[in-house]
Amino acid sequence: MKFYARENELGLLEKQYKATENSSTMAVITGRRRIGKTSLAIKYAKEKASLYLFISKKSEVLLCNEFIQAIKEKFQIPIIGEIKYFKSIFQLIMEIGKTQKFVVIIDEFQEFYNINPSVYSDIQNIWDQYKNESNVHMIFIGSIYSLMTKIFQNSKEPLFGRADNVIYLKAFSPKIIKQILIDNDSYTINNLFINYLITGGVPRYQEILTKNRKFTKSGIINFYFDKDSAFIEEGKTILIEEFGKDYGTYFSILELLSEGRTSRSEIESILEKDIGGYLDKLESDYDIISKHKPIGSKPTGRIQKYYIKDNFLKFWFRFVYRFRTAVENENFEYIKQVLDKNLNTYSGPILEKLYHEIFKEKKVYNQIGNYWEKGNKNEIDLVAVNDLNKEMLICEIKLNKSKISKNVLISKSEKLIKKYNNYSIKYLFLGMEDLDVYIK
Numbered sequence: 001m002k003f004y005a006r007e008n009e010l011g012l013l014e015k016q017y018k019a020t021e022n023s024s025t026m027a028v029i030t031g032r033r034r035i036g037k038t039s040l041a042i043k044y045a046k047e048k049a050s051l052y053l054f055i056s057k058k059s060e061v062l063l064c065n066e067f068i069q070a071i072k073e074k075f076q077i078p079i080i081g082e083i084k085y086f087k088s089i090f091q092l093i094m095e096i097g098k099t100q101k102f103v104v105i106i107d108e109f110q111e112f113y114n115i116n117p118s119v120y121s122d123i124q125n126i127w128d129q130y131k132n133e134s135n136v137h138m139i140f141i142g143s144i145y146s147l148m149t150k151i152f153q154n155s156k157e158p159l160f161g162r163a164d165n166v167i168y169l170k171a172f173s174p175k176i177i178k179q180i181l182i183d184n185d186s187y188t189i190n191n192l193f194i195n196y197l198i199t200g201g202v203p204r205y206q207e208i209l210t211k212n213r214k215f216t217k218s219g220i221i222n223f224y225f226d227k228d229s230a231f232i233e234e235g236k237t238i239l240i241e242e243f244g245k246d247y248g249t250y251f252s253i254l255e256l257l258s259e260g261r262t263s264r265s266e267i268e269s270i271l272e273k274d275i276g277g278y279l280d281k282l283e284s285d286y287d288i289i290s291k292h293k294p295i296g297s298k299p300t301g302r303i304q305k306y307y308i309k310d311n312f313l314k315f316w317f318r319f320v321y322r323f324r325t326a327v328e329n330e331n332f333e334y335i336k337q338v339l340d341k342n343l344n345t346y347s348g349p350i351l352e353k354l355y356h357e358i359f360k361e362k363k364v365y366n367q368i369g370n371y372w373e374k375g376n377k378n379e380i381d382l383v384a385v386n387d388l389n390k391e392m393l394i395c396e397i398k399l400n401k402s403k404i405s406k407n408v409l410i411s412k413s414e415k416l417i418k419k420y421n422n423y424s425i426k427y428l429f430l431g432m433e434d435l436d437v438y439i440k
């Protein structure tokens with residue numbers, strides 16, 4: 001699959017590269033696994049002098065042996081003596097940077113926590129010593145979001161404040177998914193929606209589906225639920241290393257969220273334990289869930305709901321992890337029957353989320369969200385507010401647009417509108433058939 005999007009990120013890296021004429025610069029690229037961090041860095045460095053180092057799960061001595069060979073091949077320089085510690089490798093790189101400008105990509109940088117945590121202090125000392133004397137564009141890549149955030153954004157860590165830019169890669173937008181389908185002569189509204197519902201726009205999953213020519217609902221679902229599927233173990237692969245020994249509790253919370261149990265009290269009543277700390281970490285440390293309040297509510301208001309941000313993980317927890325016994329028995333036909341029975345109900349909130357993304361991308365409104373009142377009364381699918389122009393958009397979204405009632409929507413919005421005196425109000429009704437109008 002060809003390289004898509006990432007123009008802003010490439011532009012930022014190029015800007016840093018120009019600044020490397022005067023001193024070394026540091027960038028951090030992070031984001032969930034499969035999001036295209038390494039592809040972005042390699043695309044950027046393709047026409048430049050560069051060195052790529054991957055921090056695999058092996059001893060520091062073996063890593064150093066591997067890296068010394070890569071440095072010898074790239075720079076054709078003699079290296080005398082045995083190097084056993086990464087701090088010597090890093091110092092050597094910065095020394096080379098005194099005589100030439102080049103890019104260094106260090107992938108899976110967070111792995112040093114398991115290999116030798118003192119590396120981060122060593123790098124800080126060497127970076128501070130050499131930065132203004134060398135011309136290295138240093139790019140650190142990491143897939144474990146919580147650790148990368150800790151390394152570079154925790155004020156108690158040695159590399160805090162050293163990165164010139166931190167790039168947090170997100171999934172492809174609906175517009176890019178549409179372009180991928182068009183490029184493969186497979187675009188339809190239904191194909192776009194099932195792709196978005198299951199992959200959430202994650203680049204690696206787009207690549208897998210494109211390579212295997214799976215674009216339709218039946219094609220993707222049959223490919224997904226197969227004993228040789230690339231997706232069945234994916235949730236575990238992505239998250240167990242993040243969560244560590246507490247992964248069981250985190251997985252249970254995420255399973256319940258995937259079923260639409262969005263309140264803390266409801267989840268606690270099922271699990272029979274306090275989950276406040278877990279929810280905080282899922283939101284702040286792991287960036288997997290988000291906490292939503294109704295549009296127009298006070299910041300201190302207690303009405304709120306929790307959602308899984310990642311479409312792929314939400315689908316995985318709802319239809320793979322929940323039925324893990326059937327998965328272990330390779331009874332995928334049973335899961336497909338469950339999916340067929342529940343897909344319409346599951347799809348409704350995903351269509352809402354898709355329209356939320358579409359309207360956010362237009363950058364017309366400063367607030368976009370949902371509205372509901374205590375007890376989940378008077379729920380409204382999408383509310384968009386432009387406080388500058390005093391405009392409000394109130395939307396009802398359904399898979400079957402014919403079921404929308406304007407009078408019902410007007411009735412549900414009465415209390416909301418009272419909070420926005422002198423705002424012009426527009427009502428909008430959206431369904432699947434409207435996606436082509438808004439994704440451009």
